[in-house]
Amino acid sequence: MATKAALETQLAVVAGFENPKVGLEQYPTPPDLAAHIVHLADLRGDIEDTTVVDLGSGTGMLALGAALRSPARVVGVELDPDALQTATNNARRVGASAPIHWVRGDATRLPLCLPEEQPVTVLMNPPFGAQRGNEHADRAFLESVASVADVSYSVHNEGSKEFVEAFVADAGGELTDAFRATFDLERQFDFHKADRKELDAEVFRIEW
Numbered sequence: 001m002a003t004k005a006a007l008e009t010q011l012a013v014v015a016g017f018e019n020p021k022v023g024l025e026q027y028p029t030p031p032d033l034a035a036h037i038v039h040l041a042d043l044r045g046d047i048e049d050t051t052v053v054d055l056g057s058g059t060g061m062l063a064l065g066a067a068l069r070s071p072a073r074v075v076g077v078e079l080d081p082d083a084l085q086t087a088t089n090n091a092r093r094v095g096a097s098a099p100i101h102w103v104r105g106d107a108t109r110l111p112l113c114l115p116e117e118q119p120v121t122v123l124m125n126p127p128f129g130a131q132r133g134n135e136h137a138d139r140a141f142l143e144s145v146a147s148v149a150d151v152s153y154s155v156h157n158e159g160s161k162e163f164v165e166a167f168v169a170d171a172g173g174e175l176t177d178a179f180r181a182t183f184d185l186e187r188q189f190d191f192h193k194a195d196r197k198e199l200d201a202e203v204f205r206i207e208w
């Protein structure tokens with residue numbers, strides 16, 4: 001298995017959102033965080049020969065990270081056609097060899113019928129529900145995850161652990177790992193006053 005550092009270097013060419021849409025909470029996952037999640041998932045046996053599904057695939061960062069390892073296939077689901085175009089271009093830049101399918105659709109009403117031969121691992125950095133009118137966006141994504149995944153890795157905003165733990169317990173799953181991540185976001189929306197913004201996040205591994 002290649003190193004985490006090598007993966008991060010390969011993901012550094014992934015371009016961000018061209019015109020980020022605030023209502024869709026389009027924040028790119030930084031390459032170091034994506035490399036961390038994918039490498040950890042691979043070490044745990046959650047990538048090789050699995051179907052990896054990235055919900056709200058955006059720039060493709062997580063999907064492409066997985067595609068650089070040895071999954072059976074990768075599926076990215078995204079609502080925004082512009083983001084899908086960006087992801088397609090990014091796939092070309094990254095040059096991963098695993099088959100990647102980009103699907104335009106609503107991740108909260110999963111438009112997928114997945115092969116049953118391989119286990120399904122979901123990787124996602126969904127909208128946190130931070131924008132008004134979009135509250136509990138991550139809950140709707142988790143409902144989709146519960147319906148398809150054997151294992152998932154998801155990024156949530158700080159302070160989500162209790163909510164996620166309760167959700168997972170209700171669904172009969174188990175939260176096996178939790179770690180914090182701070183990501184440094186470049187200024188992307190006009191309402192951000194500072195040029196850079198640090199976002200505290202939590203990442204959870206869940207067995208469903």
Ligand code: SAH
Nearest residue numbers: 024027028029056057058059061079106107
């Ligand atoms: N992980 C991606 C994107 C994170 S931002 C990356 O690193 O680039 C969240 C993404 O979810 C955005 O691309 C947004 O357009 C998408 N999204 C928001 N609501 C969605 C929905 N209901 N269905 C599918 N995608 C959605």
